[in-house]
């Protein structure tokens with residue numbers, strides 16, 4: 414088109430880092446500030462369509478959520494000729510799904526301490542989302558992104574407390590991304606996320622405690638990081654997972670941690686801990702006793 418698009422004039426596209434039915438995500442440098450961003454370009458949904466509603470929900474959620482160390486940061490969104498564009502923080506360590514795949518390829522497993530670190534960090538992000546009156550509704554490994562601390566050994570002085578935090582936790586920071594399914598906690602219009610991670614009460618359209626559906630999906634996410642086989646999308650296995658029958662893990666977890674995972678996946682949503690309770694759960698405390 415004769416008009417240089419804002420995307421082309423403001424950004425240098427480095428590489429495509431993801432493609433889906435939603436569109437494509439690119440790793441870009443903003444010419445003005447020289448910083449890296451992840452930019453999703455999707456076909457502009459038909460005005461008034463449900464897809465438009467979803468696209469707007471994503472932007473509204475980011476606008477409401479502001480900044481949190483465990484939620485992918487939003488910078489801008491705009492529409493061009495026939496596509497919607499959202500510019501987010503670029504997380505340089507891939508997704509948790511990529512990390513799980515590469516662990517398997519190397520015949521490695523996340524240690525129990527790494528699993529606890531992952532659970533605490535994502536719980537902090539969820540606590541923030543839930544305290545803002547929102548629910549994510551699509552928590553899963555491919556929607557959790559990783560920021561690897563740059564491998565500079567210098568611990569540098571006067572770093573921000575977040576950077577200190579990154580140094581403290583051996584440099585891996587997990588961030589909740591893809592707010593495309595975010596809803597207000599008590600909203601009746603739920604656009605279900607990935608069925609593999611869907612809590613059974615949501616399938617039965619019980620939206621009384623949607624935050625607990627995020628907790629359930631988080632439980633399955635940790636299970637996958639612990640080496641569980643790929644999750645069923647439906648059928649008897651799908652139901653047994655939701656009747657408290659957990660799959661065998663390549664390396665059994667210590668009883669307290671396994672018990673906590675069992676709680677996250679409890680069929681009775683009132684038994685599942687809230688994100689707030691998870692953040693200060695004794696099993697997950699520093700020093701990893703228990």
Ligand SMILES: Cn1cc(CCO)c2c3c(c(-c4ccccc4Cl)cc21)C(=O)NC3=O
Pocket residue numbers: 430431432438451452453485499500501502503504505506507508558559590591592
């Ligand atoms: C496929 N893919 C790979 C990455 C990089 C991981 O190292 C990625 C990112 C995002 C997103 C994303 C998800 C949903 C909506 C918008 C965006 Cl930009 C997708 C991403 C995002 O918001 N930030 C990312 O780093």
